[in-house]
Amino acid sequence: MKAIINGQLFTPQAVADNGVVLIDGETIAAVGPAHMIEIPSDAQVVDAGGRRIVPGLIDIHMHGLLGHSCMGQGVAEVAASLPRYGVTAFCPTTITAPMDRVFQALKEIAAVIDARPRGARILGIHIEGPHLSPKRPGMAPADIQHPLTWEEYQRMQEAAQGHIKMITFAPEEGDAAALIPRLLEQHVLPVLGHTDASFEQVSEWVKIGLSHVTHAFNAMRGFHHRRPGALGAVLLHDELVTQLIADGHHIHPGAMALLWKLKGPTRMVLISDAIPYAGMPSGEYDWEGYHLFLDGDTSRLEDGTLAGAIALLNQDVITLVERVRIPFPDALTAATTTPAQLIGHGDRLGRLAPGYAADIAILEEDGSAWQTWVNGEIVFAADA
Numbered sequence: 244m245k246a247i248i249n250g251q252l253f254t255p256q257a258v259a260d261n262g263v264v265l266i267d268g269e270t271i272a273a274v275g276p277a278h279m280i281e282i283p284s285d286a287q288v289v290d291a292g293g294r295r296i297v298p299g300l301i302d303i304h305m306h307g308l309l310g311h312s313c314m315g316q317g318v319a320e321v322a323a324s325l326p327r328y329g330v331t332a333f334c335p336t337t338i339t340a341p342m343d344r345v346f347q348a349l350k351e352i353a354a355v356i357d358a359r360p361r362g363a364r365i366l367g368i369h370i371e372g373p374h375l376s377p378k379r380p381g382m383a384p385a386d387i388q389h390p391l392t393w394e395e396y397q398r399m400q401e402a403a404q405g406h407i408k409m410i411t412f413a414p415e416e417g418d419a420a421a422l423i424p425r426l427l428e429q430h431v432l433p434v435l436g437h438t439d440a441s442f443e444q445v446s447e448w449v450k451i452g453l454s455h456v457t458h459a460f461n462a463m464r465g466f467h468h469r470r471p472g473a474l475g476a477v478l479l480h481d482e483l484v485t486q487l488i489a490d491g492h493h494i495h496p497g498a499m500a501l502l503w504k505l506k507g508p509t510r511m512v513l514i515s516d517a518i519p520y521a522g523m524p525s526g527e528y529d530w531e532g533y534h535l536f537l538d539g540d541t542s543r544l545e546d547g548t549l550a551g552a553i554a555l556l557n558q559d560v561i562t563l564v565e566r567v568r569i570p571f572p573d574a575l576t577a578a579t580t581t582p583a584q585l586i587g588h589g590d591r592l593g594r595l596a597p598g599y600a601a602d603i604a605i606l607e608e609d610g611s612a613w614q615t616w617v618n619g620e621i622v623f624a625a626d627a
Contacts, residue, residue: 244272245619246282250291250605254595255298255575262296266601269618274595289621291605294613295571298579298595299331299602302556303409303512303586304369304457304486306336307519314338314531315351317519322355322362326615326623328522328555329604332364332583332592334409336516339372339383340531342395346402353404362622364602366586367408370399371457374412374419375437381462382533382550390417393425400429408586411436411457414448427452432585435483437462438473445476449483455585458516459485459502460494461549478505484585486514487577489563490554492541496566503569508576512585513559518542518551561610 245266252262254274263280265273273280282288302325307313311320313335325333335352337345349368356365372383374391391412400407411434414420426433435445436457441464445453456463456477464472477483478501485506489499493516503511515521518535520528525539535542535550542550554562556578563574583593591600601619604612615623 244283244286245289246286247289247291247296247603247605248277248282250294250296252276252595253295253297253572253575255572255579256594258572264296264595264601264603266619269601271595271597271599271601273597289614291613295606295608296595297329297575297604297606298593299363299604299615299617300329300556300560300578301332301366301582301586301593302330302515302517302578303334303366303582304336304371304514305333305517305556306338306551308517308521308555309523310519312519312530313352314340314344314348316355318352318355318365319358319360322360322365325363326617327612329557329606329610329612329615330363330555331602331604331615331617332366332588334366334369334586336369336371338531339375339380339387341387342373344531345373345399349399349402349407353402353406356406357404362617364617366588368403368406369409369411370407371411371436374410374416375462376413376416376439378439379413379437379462379464381437382544382548388416391419391422392417393422396422396426400431407431409434409455413438413440414453415440415444420444420448420451423448424452430587435463435473435477439464440473442471442473442475445473446480449476449480454482454484456483456485458488458493458514460498461488478502481510484510484512484581486512488516488552489513489559489567490515490552491562491566493549493552499563499567503567508573509581511577512582513556513563513574513578515554515556515559516552517555518553521553521555557604557606557610557612
């Protein structure tokens with residue numbers, strides 16, 4: 244038995260000072276204020292020193308960090324590195340590339356997942372491109388985009404050994420919209436993103452099961468009072484759970500506040516969209532054919548186009564608190580409970596509660612990780 248004591252506890256729905264988390268093997272046995280939890284005399288005790296004890300953060304949209312890429316075998320190093328930012332689970336996310344490169348990456352990622360590397364748990368693969376709108380490709384070349392087809396999905400899933408859990412695509416391209424219910428039947432989440440769709444199109448797709456959106460505002464048709472566009476539908480429909488890059492650069496704080504007011508913590512998922520050079524010094528870097536310029540705040544192409552993000556998820560939580568004035572427990576919910584539920588792990592991850600996996604982050608006030616636990620084991624300690 245292990246016990247984490249003397250911390251400000253966020254479950255995240257409830258908050259308790261002088262909190263205790265009791266861990267039995269890989270599972271949380273008890274959670275609550277110290278006066279309510281009996282700690283066995285032979286328990287291994289960790290004193291949190293008044294720091295925040297929170298569920299491990301979950302990043303369902305990230306491409307890498309610290310020089311390690313999610314486009315292949317580097318996923319093992321990504322898993323090993325994420326706990327230093329309080330992240331205990333993630334979905335490695337691909338980028339737009341020629342399909343032979345995508346297939347190669349999927350095979351390598353699947354091998355890493357099956358090997359169960361130490362560090363943050365891998366919840367499944369998130370495909371982002373090249374099935375995007377050529378009108379909204381973001382940093383990617385427009386000419387490489389093409390419609391998602393069922394045949395290509397099956398080939399990707401075969402290469403990935405069944406590990407694909409999410410696909411971001413533009414349903415208006417070709418007959419891709421017809422795949423929304425078929426993907427759901429396969430327990431794969433169809434995700435609206437990089438889309439030039441109209442308000443009316445998105446509203447129709449909601450009726451056939453569309454429920455999730457990649458990085459709201461970014462790379463989608465915007466809002467106009469006579470043509471509400473894809474963004475108007477995203478803002479209106481409660482059925483749509485929406486990703487947000489809360490790095491303070493992709494979206495103005497006022498727009499983040501509007502999205503939060505309409506969605507709240509249970510229909511918004513914080514993501515990092517971090518590139519493989521997140522956490523590294525400013526400078527010039529090359530990534531899968533893209534030449535990137537990092538300035539300490541953003542990653543951009545030579546023409547100034549934003550190219551992913553360099554803030555990690557723990558930083559995004561703090562940005563949402565400090566710049567949008569969101570209460571910390573609510574911001575935390577959007578980075579823990581809500582993504583866990585969205586990806587199908589809400590009964591095991593994303594909360595500090597008895598019976599849940601002992602995936603825990605102990606954070607400093609500024610969001611930096613002091614300790615991170617996965618399955619009841621310390622996988623990162625700042626003072627190690």
